[in-house]
Amino acid sequence: MKIAPYSLGEVLAVAEIHPFYKEEIQYPPEEKIIRELREKTSTDEAAEKKLSAWSITWKKNLYNTIQRLVNDTRPDNTYRQSVYASITGGGFGSKPLFFGTDVYENRKHRANFGHFLKTLGVIKPGDWALTTHCAGELYRSLDLTLEILENAGASVLSAGNFMSPHDVVKLLIKYHINILASDSGQVVQMVHYISTLPDEERALIKLDKIIYFTYRIEYRMLF
Known part of the structure; x- marks a missing residue:
């Protein structure tokens, strides 16, 4: 074979x-x-x-x-x-398109990409990541990002879609998280909110990596 x-x-x-x-x-x-x-x-x-x-x-x-x-x-x-349901669009009024892919091959892709990030040194031992997500309905970026980062060796927490920026910041501080993973809109939202915090509170946030994803599952790194 x-x-x-x-x-x-x-x-x-x-x-x-x-x-x-x-x-x-x-x-x-x-x-x-x-x-x-x-x-x-x-x-x-x-x-x-x-x-x-x-x-x-x-x-x-x-x-x-x-x-x-x-x-x-x-x-x-x-x-x-044995379908992994991948839904594109539909989050902002557009018509969603359903793609069914093989669940086993999908998991292999996640494992391989996670290993790739680890090999590149993007994710290192001891990294903690927080993912946030609120856009769309049947959407795939959240679980994809979680599992890829886990396969890369990161410890991952997932913020619920109703969490405010204030609550997300509390998680960043409480668990000494150094990676924020989110879609680009929420990255901007979180960066703006953090910029409004008092210096003493902002100093408690130890982010050194930001990973943002688009609706086509393209990953970008901000250091």
């Missing part, structure tokens, strides 16, 4: 039998079929040419396909099996 990373030829071979890219396909392929395809797919020098000829996948079409797959509760619908 081949091991990831996947080649472009393998990706295109699976896409040929996936309903996201071929509307006439009813369900995504089972794991066994994907494994067999990968084993049969050799290094494809023509893969780039195939990709350039591939038709564009439009978001409006994905809405329809995903809705059909979510609503189909038959046991042979592979899209609803």
